[in-house]
Structure formats: structure tokens, C-alpha cells
Amino acid sequence: MKQLIEERQGESAARCGHTPVLHAPPVLPVHEGDCEIEGQRVRFAQHALVFLEGDPADRIFQVVDGAVMLYKLLPDGRRQVVELLGPGDIFGLSFKPSFDSSAETLTPTLVTSFERTAVERSPNFLARLNRCVQSQICALHEHAVLLGRKSALERVASFLMRFVPLHICPTHHGREQLFATIRLSMTRQEIADYLGLTIETVSRAFSELRRRGIVSLERQDEVKINHVCGICRLTGTH
Amino acid sequence: MKQLIEERQGESAARCGHTPVLHAPPVLPVHEGDCEIEGQRVRFAQHALVFLEGDPADRIFQVVDGAVMLYKLLPDGRRQVVELLGPGDIFGLSFKPSFDSSAETLTPTLVTSFERTAVERSPNFLARLNRCVQSQICALHEHAVLLGRKSALERVASFLMRFVPLHICPTHHGREQLFATIRLSMTRQEIADYLGLTIETVSRAFSELRRRGIVSLERQDEVKINHVCGICRLTGTH
DNA sequence: CGTCATTTTGAATCGTATCAACTATCGTGG
DNA sequence: CCACGATAGTTGATACGATTCAAAATGACG
CATH class of the missing domain: 1.10.10.10 (Winged helix-like DNA-binding domain superfamily/Winged helix DNA-binding domain)
Structure with missing residues (x-):
């Protein structure tokens, strides 16, 4: 467990954003009913950057184990953490071609990433995504109450x-x-x-x-x- | 009797900050390729309640024309409006069997409502839903920044x-x-x-x-x- | 054990809420 | 059309809670 943590603290921060296919071997073909989607497992150290706001959003991510936070920055440096995510949660969604927030791990984290276009073509994945996203929206509503009131x-x-x-x-x-x-x-x-x-x-x-x-x-x-x-x-x- | 269909304000009521809005046109009897979903048109007067937090969530809604707000209440009466919605936007989503917020019209509003279970079975609808929901999440992120910072x-x-x-x-x-x-x-x-x-x-x-x-x-x-x-x-x- | 970073605590300040008039606007009926 | 009351919005004075700035305390780590 400890050894994994070390894995890529340095470089991920440097090459901000969407992590390319590294030497990392474990590609798991997620068998989703009738359709298969290539899911790629990636490990991140604690406090590692997964992507930055503005990076091209061509992959989406799912937390397998660990914790991730999404945040946005204002030009003058003010920061707002907009979501806290745990196992099962999906992130990296955007309706624009680029991410609307930055993602950083809170603990050593294992995520699976999927190609965005593939996901959008898979009905089974979409159904799963749908459920995930609805609970996230509820959480965001709850958080708005917290922040506003x-x-x-x-x-x-x-x-x-x-x-x-x-x-x-x-x-x-x-x-x-x-x-x-x-x-x-x-x-x-x-x-x-x-x-x-x-x-x-x-x-x-x-x-x-x-x-x-x-x-x-x-x-x-x-x-x-x-x-x-x-x-x-x-x-x-x- | 209330005469409906007035002007629409400002177009992108529920869009996230800097978004070139190319709206999905308000299509109605949703003919989505191979599957059709029964959409039911309902008209609401200004300041009408569409549903209350806690109501059973067996239908979802799409704004055709008008404007809707979603809000949550704290027991002591504090209220937080969590979303503002305009034409094309979908609401009434929930991962629980009941709505997580209340919905009220801001103007006379025309909505289409769909049976939740039917929606979840339709891949085409899910794809559309997916796009909608992603832009809503971006808007919620933006709003969290506003409220928090x-x-x-x-x-x-x-x-x-x-x-x-x-x-x-x-x-x-x-x-x-x-x-x-x-x-x-x-x-x-x-x-x-x-x-x-x-x-x-x-x-x-x-x-x-x-x-x-x-x-x-x-x-x-x-x-x-x-x-x-x-x-x-x-x-x-x- | 000492250094550095993080957290806690204190005092002063600032921004928003609260409370309390006051004013404008809207809708209704004379 | 105007008078009227009701509702919604504005403005002012004050209070309060969170921020800011500064310093001390604690914890992490070699």
C-alpha cells in the first residue's frame, strides 16, 4: 500500500491535467452488459492533481478507492471546493470541451478513467452515470444550502x-x-x-x-x- | 383565466456563466430514434408550485417555456434557492424515491413531464438527459463559488x-x-x-x-x- | 532536540444581518 | 381616473458574526 503512494507525486503535478497512458498496466475491460468500455486504472498519490480547470475534457473518472476534491479558483486566488468525492463517485463531467473545475486527491486514490466519447455511446454506462449524477446533484443542492444559509x-x-x-x-x-x-x-x-x-x-x-x-x-x-x-x-x- | 405564453426572459436562465448557449430546441413528443416516450404537457401559472420536497419522485420535468426555481428549506424557515431553470432544462431528478427540493414557477411556464421509469429505460433519452445534467452540474459548481466566496x-x-x-x-x-x-x-x-x-x-x-x-x-x-x-x-x- | 509548517488563539475591523421606519408600486373598487 | 390599502422595495442605525492581522502553541519530521 505504501509503495503505491509514492508512484507519481511529482509528475502529475507537473503535467497538469489529463493523465496520459503511462506504463501503467492494469487496463480492465469493464464488461457492462452488452457493451464493453475500456476502463483504465490509474493510481494517484495523496494531494496529486488529476486535472486542472480548463484542461480538455476527453476522459471521465470514477473513484474506486480514496477521496478526491473538485475546486474552482477565482482570478484573485479565492478558492471554493465544490465537491468531495469517494468510492463510486464520478467526476470529470462537463458540458463544455474542457473541465469546469480542477480535481485533486485528498488521499492516495485509485480511479478508473473512461474515454468520454465511448461512455456517451454506451447505454448501460449512461444509465449508471445517470444514477451517480443524480446523487451528486442532490449533494450539490445540500451544499448550496450550507453555503448560502x-x-x-x-x-x-x-x-x-x-x-x-x-x-x-x-x-x-x-x-x-x-x-x-x-x-x-x-x-x-x-x-x-x-x-x-x-x-x-x-x-x-x-x-x-x-x-x-x-x-x-x-x-x-x-x-x-x-x-x-x-x-x-x-x-x-x- | 390566465393567458399564458408571454415573453421569455433572457434566454439562458439556468446556464452556467460563460456559455455560448446553443439550446436544444424544445422538442416535444420526443421521438428519439427507435424509442418514443410519452411526454405530457402541463401549463403552470406564475408562482405555481410544481412539487414539494419530499413528494414522491415518479416523474421528471423539462421546461419548454418559462422559468422555474428549485429551493430547499431549513426547519427554521431559512430558504435557499438552489437552481434557476429555463427552456430545455430538466428538473425533478433525484436519487431517492422523493424529490430533494421544491419546484416553483417564476413566470407562466410550460413543462413536459415524463414518467421516471420510462425515462430510465430509454437510451436516447438518457443521452439527452446526460448532456442536460452536465450543464446543470457546471452551473451548480459556479453557484457554489458564488455562495462560498x-x-x-x-x-x-x-x-x-x-x-x-x-x-x-x-x-x-x-x-x-x-x-x-x-x-x-x-x-x-x-x-x-x-x-x-x-x-x-x-x-x-x-x-x-x-x-x-x-x-x-x-x-x-x-x-x-x-x-x-x-x-x-x-x-x-x- | 530544533526547525518548519500547521493550527490555535486573541484583538481589531469589516461586511452583512437585523430591526425599524419610510417610500414606491401594484391592484382594486368607488 | 383617482383614492385607497396592501405589498414590495428602499434606506438608515445598530448589532453581530466572520474575517483579518498578529502572535503563540502544537504537531510533524529529520
């Missing part, structure tokens, strides 16, 4: 709830003292850019949650949620 | 630029004094909820633009942009 503390609470598996809160009414330990694998800056805040504000929100005893920070990017329902109530959603 | 004035400027057809600004460098008159067909409250602001702040932004001579307010929802490039520069995007 929630306070800093609500944003951070909502952010943490993303990582709580299966949303334990509403189902286990009996036990209030539920906890969960989660690994963020994002820097404060990345979190801030995702939540539309500054690092300082994110930090203060974490401190506030800790002060209230709702979370403990085990390590910098590892949070123990002592009281899932407590966080849940702070999201503004319930 | 732009100032009030930048938001309002960006909002106005949506209505400027074909994005005159960058192409016509020669003529600086370009103008355009646009019909918003949204109340201040709706604009505020779209931009993640309050009505007062939106109002102040409009006043500021007027003070600078960049726009004139002909009527409450009719804005004359005296200097398109001026607005464009204020969006933060260029």
Missing part, C-alpha cells in the same frame, strides 16, 4: 456528519451517548475552502465543539465525535 | 450577468458602452434566497450599482444594464 458552526457540524456512517443519529434514539471516530484527511485550509469559511473560523468552530465536549481531537485530522446526536442537532437540518 | 456586490453582479444573452462582454472589446435590458421576474426575496443574502442587502447592492451608473431600474423587476462590461468586472470572475 448556514452559520459557521452549522457548517462544521454538517461537515462532520458527512463522515458519520449511515447516519446513526435518527435511528438510535435510545442511546444518546453514541460516538464515532473519523479521519478527515483534509487540512483546515481545504475544509475552510469547502465550507466557504477561513481556516481561523473553522479552527474556532472545532474548538467550540471541543469546549462543549461534543468532539475530541485525537490528532489533527482525526476527530472523535462523543455525541453524534449533539452534532446532528447543530447542523441546522433537524 | 463572493461578496454581496459580486453576487448581484454575477446574477445580472446570467441574463445578458450570449455574454457580450468579452467578445466585443471595441464597444465599451454596451447595454441590455433584462426582466428579472423574481422578487427581491427570491433573488436574496438565490444569492444567500437578505432582501435588504440585495436592495443595497442594486442601489449601489445605480449610484455608479452601471444600471438603471426601469421597473421593479426590469433592469437596464448601461455598461455590461462594468457589471462583468464586478462579478469577481474576470
Whole structure:
């Protein structure tokens, strides 16, 4: 596992964007019902650039394992992380001939990439894509609410709830003292850019949650949620 | 009785920022090659509710003519308009069995609705859907940047630029004094909820633009942009 | 153990929200 | 057509939350 991480930290940053076919061997013919699409597996190190906004969008990607963020930059340097993606999620979609955002891994990540034109010709793939994309749209809607209408503390609470598996809160009414330990694998800056805040504000929100005893920070990017329902109530959603 | 079919505002209601809009024409009884899908035309008055968040999502909709907004509510009443849609745009998508947002018309609107299950079985429709949805995702990304990173004035400027057809600004460098008159067909409250602001702040932004001579307010929802490039520069995007 | 980067904390500032008039616009009926 | 009330929009004063700038603390790593 460790050895894979090293694989291509340097060059991917340099040759921004769409990764050409390297020596990388594992090409898997994805057998999709009646039609086959060539899927190409590529491994990326942590914090590696997959593509840049503006690069020609002739391939689309699916996360197999790991995490990816999509972000956009304003000319003066302001950044907004627009999506966080995990296993199964598809990215690199665009209705223009170039990507509308940049993609960077958060952890060592394995993705499969497909030729765009091939995808668009495959009905089975389109059906799959369709389902994926609909859940992404829902997530984007939810995120718009967060960015447009929630306070800093609500944003951070909502952010943490993303990582709580299966949303334990509403189902286990009996036990209030539920906890969960989660690994963020994002820097404060990345979190801030995702939540539309500054690092300082994110930090203060974490401190506030800790002060209230709702979370403990085990390590910098590892949070123990002592009281899932407590966080849940702070999201503004319930 | 409401007489329908009025003017359409600004063409590309739901398009992403800098997009040459070549619209898919509002085709109707969708004759897509080998498969036909029953499309059902429905007319809605202005400010009519198409569906509510949580309603069973067994149909999807396409705007033929008019304008629709999608919004989400927080339990305490805060509202965020998550999408603005115009002719050609599709809505009512969801990965859950129920709608993730509510849909309301902004103007008298003609829509076609399709049975969800039928759509998902039609490869041709899926292909079309796919294109639509990708442009919506781009718009949502753009909107996340607006909500997360732009100032009030930048938001309002960006909002106005949506209505400027074909994005005159960058192409016509020669003529600086370009103008355009646009019909918003949204109340201040709706604009505020779209931009993640309050009505007062939106109002102040409009006043500021007027003070600078960049726009004139002909009527409450009719804005004359005296200097398109001026607005464009204020969006933060260029 | 010391250096560097990241995070946290503090104090001051700024921008937007809030609250409270005031004004303009729209629709209705006299 | 005008008066009228109702609704929507504007403007001003103040409050509050997030940002900014600065510095200290913590963690990562050789």
C-alpha cells in the first residue's frame, strides 16, 4: 500500500491535467452488459492533481478507492471546493470541451478513467452515470444550502456528519451517548475552502465543539465525535 | 383565466456563466430514434408550485417555456434557492424515491413531464438527459463559488450577468458602452434566497450599482444594464 | 532536540444581518 | 381616473458574526 503512494507525486503535478497512458498496466475491460468500455486504472498519490480547470475534457473518472476534491479558483486566488468525492463517485463531467473545475486527491486514490466519447455511446454506462449524477446533484443542492444559509458552526457540524456512517443519529434514539471516530484527511485550509469559511473560523468552530465536549481531537485530522446526536442537532437540518 | 405564453426572459436562465448557449430546441413528443416516450404537457401559472420536497419522485420535468426555481428549506424557515431553470432544462431528478427540493414557477411556464421509469429505460433519452445534467452540474459548481466566496456586490453582479444573452462582454472589446435590458421576474426575496443574502442587502447592492451608473431600474423587476462590461468586472470572475 | 509548517488563539475591523421606519408600486373598487 | 390599502422595495442605525492581522502553541519530521 505504501509503495503505491509514492508512484507519481511529482509528475502529475507537473503535467497538469489529463493523465496520459503511462506504463501503467492494469487496463480492465469493464464488461457492462452488452457493451464493453475500456476502463483504465490509474493510481494517484495523496494531494496529486488529476486535472486542472480548463484542461480538455476527453476522459471521465470514477473513484474506486480514496477521496478526491473538485475546486474552482477565482482570478484573485479565492478558492471554493465544490465537491468531495469517494468510492463510486464520478467526476470529470462537463458540458463544455474542457473541465469546469480542477480535481485533486485528498488521499492516495485509485480511479478508473473512461474515454468520454465511448461512455456517451454506451447505454448501460449512461444509465449508471445517470444514477451517480443524480446523487451528486442532490449533494450539490445540500451544499448550496450550507453555503448560502448556514452559520459557521452549522457548517462544521454538517461537515462532520458527512463522515458519520449511515447516519446513526435518527435511528438510535435510545442511546444518546453514541460516538464515532473519523479521519478527515483534509487540512483546515481545504475544509475552510469547502465550507466557504477561513481556516481561523473553522479552527474556532472545532474548538467550540471541543469546549462543549461534543468532539475530541485525537490528532489533527482525526476527530472523535462523543455525541453524534449533539452534532446532528447543530447542523441546522433537524 | 390566465393567458399564458408571454415573453421569455433572457434566454439562458439556468446556464452556467460563460456559455455560448446553443439550446436544444424544445422538442416535444420526443421521438428519439427507435424509442418514443410519452411526454405530457402541463401549463403552470406564475408562482405555481410544481412539487414539494419530499413528494414522491415518479416523474421528471423539462421546461419548454418559462422559468422555474428549485429551493430547499431549513426547519427554521431559512430558504435557499438552489437552481434557476429555463427552456430545455430538466428538473425533478433525484436519487431517492422523493424529490430533494421544491419546484416553483417564476413566470407562466410550460413543462413536459415524463414518467421516471420510462425515462430510465430509454437510451436516447438518457443521452439527452446526460448532456442536460452536465450543464446543470457546471452551473451548480459556479453557484457554489458564488455562495462560498463572493461578496454581496459580486453576487448581484454575477446574477445580472446570467441574463445578458450570449455574454457580450468579452467578445466585443471595441464597444465599451454596451447595454441590455433584462426582466428579472423574481422578487427581491427570491433573488436574496438565490444569492444567500437578505432582501435588504440585495436592495443595497442594486442601489449601489445605480449610484455608479452601471444600471438603471426601469421597473421593479426590469433592469437596464448601461455598461455590461462594468457589471462583468464586478462579478469577481474576470 | 530544533526547525518548519500547521493550527490555535486573541484583538481589531469589516461586511452583512437585523430591526425599524419610510417610500414606491401594484391592484382594486368607488 | 383617482383614492385607497396592501405589498414590495428602499434606506438608515445598530448589532453581530466572520474575517483579518498578529502572535503563540502544537504537531510533524529529520
